[in-house]
Amino acid sequence: MMGLRVHLVGICGSGMSALAMWYSSRGFTVSGCDRSPGDNMRELERASVTVLKGHDVSHAADCDLLVYSAAVPSDHPEVVAAREAGVRVLRRSEALAELANGTRLLAVAGAHGKTTTTAMTGWILQEAGLDPTVMLGGYVTPWDGNFRNGSTISVVEADEYDRTFLRLRPVSAAVTNFALDHLECYGSPEALSMAFGIFLEMTRPGGTVIVPRKSRDLGHWAERIGRHLVTTGPGGDFECSSLGPSGWGVEYTVSGVSGRLPVPGEHNLRNAETAIALAGTMGVNTEVSVEALSSFPGVARRLENIGSSGGSLLLSDYAHHPDEIRAALKAVKNTLPGNLGVVFQPHLYSRTAAQAEEMGLALLAADWSAVLPIYPAREEPLPGVTGSLVSDACRRAGGDSEYFDRDDLRELLFRRSADVVVFMGAGSIDGMARRLAGESR
DSSP states (O other): TOOOEEEETTTTSHHHHHHHHHHHHHTOOEEESSSSSTHHHHHHHHTOEEEEOOOOOOGTTTSSSEOTTTTTTTTTHHHHHHHHTTEEEEHHHHHHHHTTTTTTTEEEEEESSSHHHHHHHHHHHHTTTOOEEEEEEEEGGGGEEEEEEEEESEEEOOOOGGGGGGGOOOOOEEOOOOOOOHHHHHHHHHHHHHHHHHHHHTTTTTTTEEEEEEEEEEEHHHTTTTOEEEEESTTSBBBBBEEEEOSSSSEEETTTTEEESOOOSHHHHHHHHHHHHHHHHTTTHHHHHHHTTTOOOOOOTEEEEEEEEEETEEEEEEOOSSSHHHHHHHHHHHHSSSOOEEEOOOOOOOHHHHHHHHHHGGGGSSSSEEEEOOTTTTOOOOTTTTTTHHOOOOHHOOOEEEOOSOOHHHHHHHHHHEEEEEEOOSHHHHHHHHHHHHHHH
């Protein structure tokens, strides 16, 4: 691979930046461009990746491979220019499959918890001395980014968006949970469920599939064709049972082994049991996994403490689906005392249109909530769809919620006191919260 040049269009997205670093670790000369270079610039530069601001057809010149993200249309000028020049062109999902399928791949899919479970699995394998390559959608401080360069054992976050996970051929595959999301890609709940089943069927012969016991049917066809089926959660083969909160964490027991997980919430126990089961397919026993997880550093933007303002502890969380909102807020309420406020930024017009009512109900777990305008990401606005749909739903259910369409969060927190404020969403809200925390120091 040495000397071959790959160029990534949309390089600063979390999935694309990790892909760029994987290419760099394989000896490629790597460049990329993005209209909005982000916080991962430092990691990319450390990996000797050249990042160009903005897009230009000249970027496609002299490269051997051009990779473009799911957010970039196939008729993008750089993509078209590359094809016309005879350059090999791949979607991100295709490029990931080429890199990952040449390894002993462990793939983690699911509606929620993919990033944390991928990080936990990689952390266990690291602490067990197996030196994994890990690619995920979040920042892990000891790895200084969202990619860990290691051996030919790899752990990859397998996203259902854009049908990415259907291109992977893992030796072991896990589904953390199943919920209705990304129906803009699949069209119906039945098609989404079928896609998860196909993902598990793609596990290599002799491999293992891991599913929640309550969603056991997802692994039905994989089991029919000879894959080993393992279940997690209450009543499953691996169940992390809570023994109660322990500081900013939780004591638990699994398969007769007791330990402490240094991140809070029942949802993280579900993530941990999946990671323990997945690591077990690489020969790591439960005792070693539990010990490894006792030092798990967590993932950025997963109930991350980012500072304080006006006497309020500020947390940042990536939750943007109703189930994630409920799980995160329950973890905070069970772990930290005092009044809890939430500043929530809905993600995508299509998701908000479909789930505004459930989002509003999920916010009832907080003492008050403020809902910001929708972060559009890759979508155009939909008539009548705004963040007020979420706050209205919360108020109809008896909650204290407002639609806050301004950017002065200091003014909001001045009016809305709380012991803990969670800034929640998958868009720009994290940067807004960090600026607020930085200004308050």
